[in-house]
Amino acid sequence: MASSASTTAPTAHPPRPFAVPQRGSSVAGKAYWAMAQRVALTAAAIDCGYIALFLWLGSLPLALVNVGSIAMYLVAHALIQRRHNTAGILLIWLEVVAHSALGSLLVGWDSGFHYYLLLFIPAVVIANSGRYAAPIVLALLAYYLGLRWACDHWGALAPLAGKGQQIVNAIHVCVVFGMFAALAAFYRRTILIAENRLLKQATLDALTGLNNRAHFYTLAGHTLARIQRTGEPVALLLCDIDHFKQVNDRHGHATGDQVLVTVAGVLSRNLRESDVIARWGGEEFLALMPASPLASALEVAERIRVAIEQTTVHHQNNPVPLTMSFGVVQVASGDDLQAAIARADKALYQSKHGGRNRVTVG
Numbered sequence: 001m002a003s004s005a006s007t008t009a010p011t012a013h014p015p016r017p018f019a020v021p022q023r024g025s026s027v028a029g030k031a032y033w034a035m036a037q038r039v040a041l042t043a044a045a046i047d048c049g050y051i052a053l054f055l056w057l058g059s060l061p062l063a064l065v066n067v068g069s070i071a072m073y074l075v076a077h078a079l080i081q082r083r084h085n086t087a088g089i090l091l092i093w094l095e096v097v098a099h100s101a102l103g104s105l106l107v108g109w110d111s112g113f114h115y116y117l118l119l120f121i122p123a124v125v126i127a128n129s130g131r132y133a134a135p136i137v138l139a140l141l142a143y144y145l146g147l148r149w150a151c152d153h154w155g156a157l158a159p160l161a162g163k164g165q166q167i168v169n170a171i172h173v174c175v176v177f178g179m180f181a182a183l184a185a186f187y188r189r190t191i192l193i194a195e196n197r198l199l200k201q202a203t204l205d206a207l208t209g210l211n212n213r214a215h216f217y218t219l220a221g222h223t224l225a226r227i228q229r230t231g232e233p234v235a236l237l238l239c240d241i242d243h244f245k246q247v248n249d250r251h252g253h254a255t256g257d258q259v260l261v262t263v264a265g266v267l268s269r270n271l272r273e274s275d276v277i278a279r280w281g282g283e284e285f286l287a288l289m290p291a292s293p294l295a296s297a298l299e300v301a302e303r304i305r306v307a308i309e310q311t312t313v314h315h316q317n318n319p320v321p322l323t324m325s326f327g328v329v330q331v332a333s334g335d336d337l338q339a340a341i342a343r344a345d346k347a348l349y350q351s352k353h354g355g356r357n358r359v360t361v362g
């Protein structure tokens with residue numbers, strides 16, 4: 001069934017549901033490639049600085065090595081941007097491997113060009129290399145030791161004059177420290193984003209963005225424990241869209257979903273921040289309202305009932321009329337939450353039985 005549902009009620013601003021991740025995409029994966037592009041540009045910019053440094057230190061060969069590096073980084077950036085991710089990342093690693101070797105052989109091991117090879121370790125192990133991580137790290141170790149041996153064996157092929165080697169070493173230490181810190185910050189951020197997404201998936205209803213049933217129990221438990229000490233009045237409001245099955249049957253499931261999102265928006269806008277709202281079942285919603293005597297809870301329920309009645313969702317230019325039935329109960333201090341929900345359910349049933357589109361106190 002085609003979905004062209006739209007809402008005309010000014011009060012209906014649905015809460016933002018969280019995005020369901022696309023198949024084949026992962027938070028870590030997307031962030032990794034975004035970071036790889038940033039790394040390529042940053043490295044190219046750093047290499048521009050190195051060109052100036054090596055010209056100042058009188059090393060034309062090292063300045064030329066950096067010109068080659070900038071070209072490789074820019075090509076790698078362009079490749080990743082065009083989604084040739086593997087080619088792009090391999091080019092970045094090739095640059096690091098070649099640059100470390102050329103730098104170490106030209107101006108000596110103590111120049112610290114080899115520090116950059118160490119950046120491979122967290123990147124390879126953490127960035128999803130799976131079963132290839134161990135062989136790659138071992139190959140890297142062999143390469144590192146081989147380079148060390150070659151430098152010891154041949155000595156610096158084009159040594160820097162004066163304190164050049166110490167200056168280059170100190171700069172490399174600073175840059176590599178910065179890169180490790182940036183890498184760690186990147187992984188921490190990625191983990192936090194993934195954790196946040198998982199938390200949302202575990203606690204919120206994917207369609208409406210309201211709390212799910214399990215999370216309602218957690219939040220309501222906290223609220224009830226808190227108010228047990230203060231003795232403030234609490235109300236429970238259970239509501240259900242009338243004849244919702246007909247909406248689905250006549251206008252399609254997509255329109256039904258649009259109605260659910262719209263209703264969730266009306267509830268969110270008409271209840272307080274401190275109220276705990278949940279999508280309780282298919283077309284049923286539940287709210288725990290702290291600091292609410294029964295009279296004010298009734299007022300709120302009536303206000304929501306009118307707001308829903310005045311809300312029209314459109315499907316292919318046909319208005320889809322909406323009404324809701326409500327059950328409202330007072331929750332006394334020490335009351336069992338399940339028992340209070342059962343009382344609200346009974347009151348809701350009476351609203352349905354009494355003709356729907358009404359509020360009943362239980």
Ligand SMILES: Nc1nc2c(ncn2[C@@H]2O[C@H](COP(=O)(O)OP(=O)(O)OP(=O)(O)O)[C@@H](O)[C@H]2O)c(=O)[nH]1
Pocket residue numbers: 207240241242243244245246248252253254255256257260281282283352356
């Ligand atoms: N579109 C949509 N429909 C849903 C969803 N969850 C449950 N439903 C539908 O909600 C309908 C509930 O129908 P009933 O329980 O018969 O209730 P009703 O038609 O609203 O009737 P009354 O409650 O007696 O007024 C069923 O058709 C379910 O398939 C959902 O996430 N999206």
